[in-house]
Amino acid sequence: MASSTYRRSRSNPVEQFFKKFPQLRRFATSAIALLLVLTIWQILCASPESNLPGPVTVVQDTWELIINPFFDNGGTDKGLFWQIIASLQRVAVGFTAAAIVGISLGILVGSSALVYDALDPIFQVLRTVPPLAWLPISLAALQDSEPSAIFVIFITAIWPVIINTAMGVQQLPQDYKNVSRVLQLSRWQYFTNILFPATVPYVFTGLRIGIGLSWLAIVAAEMLIGGVGIGFFIWDAWNSSLISEIILALLYVGLVGLLLDKFIAFLGSLVLRGTQS
Amino acid sequence: MTVGHNNHPSHRFPAPAAHSPKPKIATPQVFPFRSHRSPFPPLLAMSVYVEIDHVDKIFPLADGGEYIALKNIELKIKQGEFISLIGHSGCGKSTLLNIVAGLDRPSRGGAILEGREIRKPGPDRMVVFQNYSLLPWKTVRENIGLAVHTALTQLSLGERKATIEEHIDLVGLRRAADKYPHELSGGMKQRVAIARALAIRPKVLLLDEPFGALDALTRGNLQEQLMQICQDHHVTAIMVTHDVDEALLLSDRVVMLTNGPEAHIGQILDIPIARPRHRLEMVKHPAYYGLRNEIIYFLNQQKRAKKHKVQPRVAVARNGLEKVNLDLGFIPLTDCAPLVVAQEKGFFQQFGLEQVNLSREASWKAVAQGVREGRLDGAQMVAGMPLAMTIGSNGQPQTPMVAAMILSRNGNAITLGRSLQQTGVRNLADFTQWVLNAPRKPTLGVVHPASMQNLMLRYWLAAGGINPDLDVNLMVIPPVQMMASLKAGTIDGYCVGSPWHSLAVQDDLGFTIATDLDIWPGHPEKVLGMREDWVEKHPQTHLALIKALMAACEYCDDPRNRQEVATLLAQPQYLDMEMARLVPGFAGDYDGGTGVEHGSAMAFHRFHSDRANAPGRAEGLWILTQMARWGMNPFPKNWVEVLERVRRLDLYGEAARQMGWPVQEPGLSAFHLFDGVVFDPNHPVEYLQQFPIGQPLRIEEVNLEDVAPPDAAAPPLSLVA
Numbered sequence: 001m002a003s004s005t006y007r008r009s010r011s012n013p014v015e016q017f018f019k020k021f022p023q024l025r026r027f028a029t030s031a032i033a034l035l036l037v038l039t040i041w042q043i044l045c046a047s048p049e050s051n052l053p054g055p056v057t058v059v060q061d062t063w064e065l066i067i068n069p070f071f072d073n074g075g076t077d078k079g080l081f082w083q084i085i086a087s088l089q090r091v092a093v094g095f096t097a098a099a100i101v102g103i104s105l106g107i108l109v110g111s112s113a114l115v116y117d118a119l120d121p122i123f124q125v126l127r128t129v130p131p132l133a134w135l136p137i138s139l140a141a142l143q144d145s146e147p148s149a150i151f152v153i154f155i156t157a158i159w160p161v162i163i164n165t166a167m168g169v170q171q172l173p174q175d176y177k178n179v180s181r182v183l184q185l186s187r188w189q190y191f192t193n194i195l196f197p198a199t200v201p202y203v204f205t206g207l208r209i210g211i212g213l214s215w216l217a218i219v220a221a222e223m224l225i226g227g228v229g230i231g232f233f234i235w236d237a238w239n240s241s242l243i244s245e246i247i248l249a250l251l252y253v254g255l256v257g258l259l260l261d262k263f264i265a266f267l268g269s270l271v272l273r274g275t276q277s
Numbered sequence: 278m279t280v281g282h283n284n285h286p287s288h289r290f291p292a293p294a295a296h297s298p299k300p301k302i303a304t305p306q307v308f309p310f311r312s313h314r315s316p317f318p319p320l321l322a323m324s325v326y327v328e329i330d331h332v333d334k335i336f337p338l339a340d341g342g343e344y345i346a347l348k349n350i351e352l353k354i355k356q357g358e359f360i361s362l363i364g365h366s367g368c369g370k371s372t373l374l375n376i377v378a379g380l381d382r383p384s385r386g387g388a389i390l391e392g393r394e395i396r397k398p399g400p401d402r403m404v405v406f407q408n409y410s411l412l413p414w415k416t417v418r419e420n421i422g423l424a425v426h427t428a429l430t431q432l433s434l435g436e437r438k439a440t441i442e443e444h445i446d447l448v449g450l451r452r453a454a455d456k457y458p459h460e461l462s463g464g465m466k467q468r469v470a471i472a473r474a475l476a477i478r479p480k481v482l483l484l485d486e487p488f489g490a491l492d493a494l495t496r497g498n499l500q501e502q503l504m505q506i507c508q509d510h511h512v513t514a515i516m517v518t519h520d521v522d523e524a525l526l527l528s529d530r531v532v533m534l535t536n537g538p539e540a541h542i543g544q545i546l547d548i549p550i551a552r553p554r555h556r557l558e559m560v561k562h563p564a565y566y567g568l569r570n571e572i573i574y575f576l577n578q579q580k581r582a583k584k585h586k587v588q589p590r591v592a593v594a595r596n597g598l599e600k601v602n603l604d605l606g607f608i609p610l611t612d613c614a615p616l617v618v619a620q621e622k623g624f625f626q627q628f629g630l631e632q633v634n635l636s637r638e639a640s641w642k643a644v645a646q647g648v649r650e651g652r653l654d655g656a657q658m659v660a661g662m663p664l665a666m667t668i669g670s671n672g673q674p675q676t677p678m679v680a681a682m683i684l685s686r687n688g689n690a691i692t693l694g695r696s697l698q699q700t701g702v703r704n705l706a707d708f709t710q711w712v713l714n715a716p717r718k719p720t721l722g723v724v725h726p727a728s729m730q731n732l733m734l735r736y737w738l739a740a741g742g743i744n745p746d747l748d749v750n751l752m753v754i755p756p757v758q759m760m761a762s763l764k765a766g767t768i769d770g771y772c773v774g775s776p777w778h779s780l781a782v783q784d785d786l787g788f789t790i791a792t793d794l795d796i797w798p799g800h801p802e803k804v805l806g807m808r809e810d811w812v813e814k815h816p817q818t819h820l821a822l823i824k825a826l827m828a829a830c831e832y833c834d835d836p837r838n839r840q841e842v843a844t845l846l847a848q849p850q851y852l853d854m855e856m857a858r859l860v861p862g863f864a865g866d867y868d869g870g871t872g873v874e875h876g877s878a879m880a881f882h883r884f885h886s887d888r889a890n891a892p893g894r895a896e897g898l899w900i901l902t903q904m905a906r907w908g909m910n911p912f913p914k915n916w917v918e919v920l921e922r923v924r925r926l927d928l929y930g931e932a933a934r935q936m937g938w939p940v941q942e943p944g945l946s947a948f949h950l951f952d953g954v955v956f957d958p959n960h961p962v963e964y965l966q967q968f969p970i971g972q973p974l975r976i977e978e979v980n981l982e983d984v985a986p987p988d989a990a991a992p993p994l995s996l997v998a
Contacts, residue, residue, distance in 0.1 A: 175410035178380055181398040183427045183477075193423055197414040272414075 053244050061244035076228050076236065080249070084256055086228040087218050090146075091260075094153025095214050102158040102210070103203055106165025107195070116166065127159035131217035135224055145225035149218065156217040157210035161203070168202025169195065204268035211264050215257045230256075326356040326513055327377065327481055331386035334372050346372055348539035350386070352532060357511040361524035363572065364534030364543075365579055370517040371407075371485055373534075377515060378404050378483050390480060400428035403479035407486045409466040411458040411473075418445065418454045421473045428477035444476040447506070464495035471499075475506060482507070484516040488523065497556055500526055508552055521572045525550075526559055531568075533575045544575055563720065563767035566758050567640070574643050578652070596629030599815040603633045603822070606644045606656030609852045610756060611775035611863050612685035612803050613657055614842050615884055619829035621845045628825040630818070637850070640755040641725035648808060649676045655822070657684055658806035661727035661900045666806075667923050668979045670910040671726055677809035677981065681928035682823050683890050684803040684830065686883040688862075689730055690778035690792040690869070691737065693770035694763055698788045703871070705741040708790060712743050722754040722762060722771035732903040733796050734772035739970040740952040746907070746972070763787055774802070775882065776852070779861045782870040789869030794876040797950045799883065801896045809922070823932040827890055834885035839864035839878070891933075892924040893943035895958040902961050908972030912965065913979040922981055 018025040038055045045054035053061065069081035078086075109116050109123075134155050138148040176198055180190045222231025230253055237245040334347040346369040354360055362370040375381035377388050379398035388395040390402065403424075411420050421444055425437050432440065445454050448468035458466055467487060474482055487503070488496040504527050507514055518524050524531045528548050535543040550562050559565055592600040607613040616635055619625050625633040636653060638644045645662055647653035663678035665671070693702060702708050712719055723731040735745040745751055754762055759771045763786050770787065771778075781787040793800060805826060812819045833842050843864045847856035861867050863882055867875045875881065883889045897920045905912035913919045933940045945958040956964050965974055 173410075175406055175408060176412065178398070178404065178406065179410050179412070181380060182378065182402070182404055183400055183424055184398070185427055189427060193415075194412065197412070200414075 051243075053247070058244040058247050061242070062248045065245065065248060076226075076232065078228055080230075080233070080252060083228060083230045083233045083249075084252060087222060087230045088256070090149050090222075090229070091153055091211075091214050091218050094150040094218075095157050095211060097150075098154045098157035098210060098214070099161055099207060101154075102161025102206065103165050105158075106162040106203070106206070107169055107199070109162065110166035110169025110199075111195075116170075123159060123162060127163070131156040131213070132220050132224070135221055139225075145227065149221045149225050149229075152217050152221045153214040157214040160209035160213065161206040164202045164206030164209070165199060168199035171202070172198050200271055201268070204264065204271070207268070208261055208264045211260045212257065215253075215260055219253055324356070325353045326358075326391060327354040327515070328352070328389040329354075329373070329377065329386075330389060332373070332376060332383040332388065333385035334369065334376065334381070335384040345539045346537055347383075348541045350542060352542065352545075354513065354515070356513050358529045359507055359512075359514045359527055360516070361528040361531045362515065362517045362534060363519060363521070363524050363531055363576070364540065365536055365576065366519070368534045368537050368579075369540040370534055374404075374483050374485055374515060374517050377481065378402050380404070400424070400477045401480040402483055403474040403477055403481075404483045404485065405467075405470045405474045405487045407489060409458070409470045411466055411469055413458050416455050416457055417450055417461070417469050420458070420469055421445065421476050424473045424477050440476055444472040447475065448472040448502070462495075463491050464499060467491060467499060468502075471503060471506075475510075475512075480513065482512050482514040484514060486517050486519070488520070489518075496520075496523070501556060503527065504554065521569055521576070524572065525565065525568055526554060526556055531572060533572065536579050543579070544571075546571055561765050561767060563722065563752055563754060563762040563765070566761075567752075567754050570639050570755060571642070574639050578643075578646070578650075593632065595631065598629050598818045598821055600654070600818045601629060601631045603630060603654040603818070604636050604652070605633060606636050606638045606647050606653040607851075608638055608641065608644065608657065608756065610688075610777070611846060611852070611859060612688045612882060612884075613851065614833045614846060614882075615684050615826050615829040616657055617845050617851050618832050618842055619825050622829065622832060624825040624828045624832070625822075627828070628821040630821055630825060635850075641728065644806075648678075648806060651808075651811075654811060655805060655807040657803050659725050659728035659730075660801040660804050660896075661729065661732060661904060662725070663804060663806045663923050664897060664900055664919065665727035665904060665909070667809075667981070668910055668913055668919060670904055675979075675981075678923055679807050679809050679812045679819075679925050679928070680804040680892055680923055681807075681812075681819070681925040682805045682826060682932070683801045683892055684805055684826065684884070686799050686802050686889050687793050687880070688775045688802055688882050689733065689772060690775075690789045690875075691734060691770065691772045692759075692763070692778040692781045692787040693790050694766075694768075694787050695785065697769065698871070702790070704790065705737065709741040709743050712748055718748070718750055719769040720750040720752055720767065722752050722759050722768045722773070724756050724773055725753060726909055727900075727904065729793075729800060729802055729900075730772040730774065732900065732907075733793060733800070735907055736903065736950060737791060737796055739968065740950075740954075742970075744970050760784070760786060775862055776854075776859050779867065780858060782868055783858060783861070785870075788871050789867075789875065790871075792867070792869070792875045792881065794881060795951060798876070798880065799887070799889075801893070804892065812925075812928075819928065820932055820935070823928065824936055827885075827932060827936055827938070830884040830890055834879070834883065834889075836879060888943060891929055891943055892926060894920045894924055894926065895943065895945050895948065895956075897924045898958050898961055899956055902956075902965050905974065905976075906965055906968060906971040911975035911977035911979075912962065914976050915978050915981075916961065918981060919979060 018028070042054040042056060044050070045052050045057075059066070065080055069079040071079040072082060109119055131152050134152050135148060138151040138155075139145070142148050142151060172195065176194050180194050185193065218229070219231040219234065222229035223235040226232050226235075230249055234246050234249045234253075237243075237249065329350055329352040332347060332350040333345065336344045336346055338344055350373060352360075362373060364370050372381060376383050377390075377395065379388075379395045379402060382396075395402070412423070415423065418441060421441050422437075425441050425444075429437055429440065445451055448471060450465060450468055450472065453461060453465060458469070461469070467490075471487070484503075488499055491499065500523060506512065507527075514527075516524075516527060525548060531546040531548060532542055533544045533546065534540050546568060548568060550559065550564060550568075593602045595601045605616060607616050620633060620635055625631075636647070638647065638656070641659055641662065644653070644656045644658060645666060648656050648658075649666065658680070660680075660683075663680040666673065666676045666678045669675035693708070697708070697711060700711065702711050721734065723734055725731065731751070735751075738745045738749065743749060752768065754768070754771070756773050756777045759768075759773050759777050760781050762768045763771065763781060770790075778787075778789055778792075782789060793802075805823065807819060832838055840860075843859045844856050846852050847854055847859055852859065862875075862878055864878060867878060867881055869875050879886075898916060901913060901916055901919065904910055930940050947955050947957040949955045954964075954967070962974075962976065965971070
């Protein structure tokens with residue numbers, strides 16, 4: 001019994017290793033889970049009658065696309081890199097417009113109870129409209145597919161930006177307002193020193209939701225409007241019954257969506273620079 | 278001053294390293310205000326600077342009603358004054374502060390700064406907010422900078438930058454200047470907030486519980502710093518707090534607010550403690566504990582008032598009496614014996630008063646206030662108190678009172694510190710010599726302005742040629758704290774009731790130079806004080822109470838019972854001390870520490886013998902003359918009416934008849950005190966006019982007819998006699 005007092009931990013060396021590197025542990029667990037999912041997928045789609053290819057088949061079928069993302073044969077026959085870039089360009093334009101208009105509108109709505117009461121019901125209704133439902137009306141109005149796609153991005157991303165920004169303005173602590181009242185800050189001083197910095201965390205929450213939604217919307221919109229873009233690529237592959245290509249494209253869409261989200265989060269942390277209390 | 282400077286943290290940070298041969302070029306100035314303009318011309322110093330004029334604040338309620346948060350607040354603040362607002366949570370202290378800040382508008386009335394109405398916030402009334410309100414996205418320097426750059430636009434950019442740096446040094450935050458608020462401790466954040474407020478040189482500094490969230494050590498340091506800064510720059514400040522010691526330390530006046538709704542100023546307390554003050558030395562000041570008690574008593578009273586509203590006390594009528602449940606106040610002194618005996622020996626029961634509660638009070642003022650507000654049905658009072666309350670002495674509101682019975686006579690003594698005995702002070706003549714030659718003004722303690730201790734000590738001093746208003750300081754200190762003050766050397770002597778003089782002798786702290794047997798043997802000492810409207814409502818109860826106390830007084834005056842009474846008094850709920858310490862002068866020989874005989878214990882504490890209980894009018898008149906002599910109130914032209922109303926010999930006579938005691942009403946015969954000056958009760962004004970020492974005589978008629986019934990509001994009282 002006495003020896004047990006001095007006994008070292010009997011845990012196996014693997015556990016000890018992970019104790020030293022906790023991040024590796026997380027990586028290892030998710031790698032195992034991924035492997036498991038792929039295995040199940042492979043087993044499920046192993047039979048010859050299966051409608052969908054297994055992971056091995058997908059890689060075999062799309063190997064050309066994977067190793068060569070940069071080819072450009074003109075028209076819509078381009079490598080996946082160019083497809084994704086085309087989609088990202090639309091998102092960049094639409095989302096930037098949504099951010100600028102959304103933040104301005106949000107500050108306006110948040111600062112005035114009157115404007116808020118007037119506009120909030122409209123926002124609440126419009127924000128629930130699915131992105132694709134905007135497409136026909138934008139096509140009708142803009143008469144062209146390219147600006148219509150961008151408009152869909154814009155109209156999808158703007159609501160969370162407006163609503164979160166407005167909330168940020170409304171949640172501005174009374175203490176900060178009092179500081180500004182006592183110091184008699186001018187409107188501009190108030191905006192730059194107090195209102196805007198205090199609202200930034202909310203703005204970035206809105207932007208993160210917005211970028212996710214715009215990425216969702218662009219894929220759907222591109223399926224309908226055609227042209228170069230990851231959405232139309234998927235639609236094209238479906239029409240050609242290239243299921244493996246669809247699966248590869250889906251994977252890319254997911255990865256890019258994740259990167260976009262992380263990018264906005266990174267931008268947010270840059271702006272806030274650890275000043276959040 | 279020196280102590281404060283050494284403690285100042287700005288000395289800690291920029292000290293050059295010992296090995297560095299080069300002196301620092303830019304040594305930070307500790308208090309750099311002077312280097313700029315002096316914003317406070319001395320001419321303005323005495324006038325009213327901030328005036329809060331009949332302010333009401335009403336909040337509309339969701340159900341359409343309204344909540345009256347503040348009611349009729351009136352306050353005038355001088356330039357350079359430090360005011361604390363104290364009260365329970367929710368009493369509207371912060372609302373009042375916000376009204377001065379301009380962040381909130383009063384519903385009625387207004388606040389005025391330098392003759393201009395406050396309509397909106399401005400940097401001339403900078404606020405130090407409760408939770409600091411630093412902008413988290415700005416560094417310390419930027420936070421202070423925002424205020425300086427926006428408020429001091431008349432300065433050049435360079436001057437503004439210098440101001441920012443000065444104030445960073447002022448609060449000792451040089452090393453944290455580029456840190457963000459979330460990197461700072463609570464104390465540091467508060468220092469930034471104070472620096473930000475001071476940097477823009479506000480006319481009035483408003484502090485909303487500035488140290489509430491800090492630990493005790495940090496709080497203490499910051500309090501000293503703030504006090505130092507305010508003192509050095511003559512900052513006018515209003516601070517909301519609920520820390521009593523903080524209020525005492527920092528304030529010139531403490532404004533106490535009653536509970537809401539309809540919160541109003543319940544009392545304003547002057548803190549007459551000289552500056553510079555230091556936290557550790559403050560507590561040694563003779564007035565400190567008295568003032569502290571005063572505030573705590575007020576706050577406790579407000580707490581009770583809250584409960585009181587929940588469960589109103591219902592009068593229990595029984596035994597043919599209107600009310601048998603009585604709350605009677607007393608002060609722990611030997612002469613509370615009649616109340617204790619009536620309770621412990623069953624005299625209250627015997628006369629049908631089944632539920633009497635004796636409430637030990639903190640000070641005489643607490644007793645007066647308790648009776649005035651109806652918290653107490655009645656109380657043991659110092660002899661002059663019912664008269665003083667009736668005529669509204671010392672600027673108090675008038676409360677008609679009845680004193681139908683004397684509870685005790687004598688029992689006081691004048692005690693002086695041991696050191697005076699060593700310098701050869703033996704009698705009044707020696708003491709006069711000592712006082713007039715003392716290098717500083719001696720300080721003597723009394724228990725209440727209307728007490729016989731005050732009046733007789735003054736008479737005694739004046740008879741010896743000492744002007745009690747000019748040659749000495751007289752300070753009101755509760756009896757229990759007299760000895761501690763004497764021991765600390767903050768007072769030179771005091772006049773107090775038993776056992777607090779005898780205890781000083783027993784503990785070898787002082788000696789008795791005179792007892793009241795030497796000054797005025799048989800003077801009335803304590804009376805039973807009741808509100809007149811209470812007596813009118815409860816005549817039978819009042820009579821039963823007098824009879825029970827008469828029986829108790831008779832019991833106390835039987836020499837065989839004295840030891841037993843001393844044992845009763847010594848119990849924890851009454852005087853809470855060893856019985857043996859009560860015996861000298863009460864049940865045994867009195868030792869004044871000088872070997873001089875002071876008369877027998879039975880004569881020194883008289884409760885019954887020789888018509889002790891009859892509230893004689895001549896005695897009452899003497900008290901009126903003395904109160905007028907010392908300027909507490911004008912001598913009432915209608916003194917006969919005043920005495921008839923207060924000293925109800927008729928009620929006493931009725932009780933005595935029912936007890937089967939001989940009814941001998943004391944007449945208006947002349948008597949004299951130890952100095953032989955004859956007091957003829959028929960010529961009080963002539964008596965007053967012959968004294969060379971005293972305030973100029975004023976004679977006025979006292980209106981006793983249209984006195985408003987006292988409401989629950991505690992009126993502002995002044996502490997000094």
